[in-house]
Amino acid sequence: MNLTKYLAIHILREDLCYLAIVAKECSPLLVIEFLQRLHEVFGTYFGQSVTEASVRENFVIVYQLLDEMMDNGFPFTTEPNSLSEIIPPPNVFRAVVGGITGQSNMKADMNTGSMSMHPWRKAGVRHTTNEIYIDIIESIDSTVETNGMAAHTEVSGEVAVQCKLSGIPDLSLFFSNPHILDDVSFHPCVRYNRYEQSKVVSFIPPDGNFKLMNYRVKGQLQLPIYVKPQITFSTNGGRVNVMVGSKTTGGKVVEDIIITIPFPKFVTTATLSANYGTVQYDDITRIAKWTLSKIPKDKSPILEGNLSTTAAATMDSNPVVQAEFKIMQYASSGLKVDTLTLHNESYKPYKGVRFITKAGKLHFRS
Incomplete structure (x- = not known):
């Protein structure tokens, strides 16, 4: 061949x-x-x-x-x-x-979608309760330098929909600030020409779960949390000090925080403790994971400890700390939904919109 x-x-x-x-x-x-x-x-x-x-x-x-x-x-x-x-x-x-x-x-x-004018939607859909839920999920990618300044920050978002609407519903999703969206891609059900003209997401949805659109937001975006890692090495070993806290989140709670520290191979043992949350260190992979259910309001979570290293320890650069988190009902990009309107049907559906912000590739240099 x-x-x-x-x-x-x-x-x-x-x-x-x-x-x-x-x-x-x-x-x-x-x-x-x-x-x-x-x-x-x-x-x-x-x-x-x-x-x-x-x-x-x-x-x-x-x-x-x-x-x-x-x-x-x-x-x-x-x-x-x-x-x-x-x-x-x-x-x-x-x-x-x-x-x-x-x-x-x-x-x-033959499937009923082939008999419909819209191949992504089945013909004759009927639901006892008509409802539609929209989840706007945003992931933050950023690299933060040792001085606390972000080298770059970008938000990747997706709009996931759970649709249980009867008939052939025609929906229009209006954003208050659609101009902030970059690199937008849509499900085939979206009328792209109308979005290009008026920035309105107009569509006849599939029945069930589907992804309506993806987007990116670039520019000066503030991270909802800060991580201040100080990891130093000397001939006698090393020292670890990591502080975590939340920034302006509109009163929303930062949850499910995981701080991951991949130590270099010349680290033999690590003795770590935290004033909040739990710490686990794997001697084989030399990776420490600090897990916090949320960031408390009365104190700043701090991870401290000592490191033992081999005699021939050399270090070109300190470890890069990785962070994960989740914030409910918060959009890091500042995207806001104005209205979601229904046409072509007489019923009034139940509508719900939820924002979720989570960490993507979020790295802090120590």
């Missing part, structure tokens, strides 16, 4: 490698987007965490999904709502019946 005729494009997701072999010239972003959509569909079918074990356990469904999602080398059906009508998600009952009868779990009938 002449390998020079082919291109290999891959993505890495959760320790899994998705590889596509391309025989003809095409847009690499198209292939990457298809592989990403494949990973998201696997997450919908097998749970949020897609692992090698889950793929092996459901290899028959994996083959069926690939057969439906790709037709003669071209992306075909990639919407989870449409795929779930053709290939039901796995459960114990279907696995037992399939093992006994040997029959496939694929449905012979």
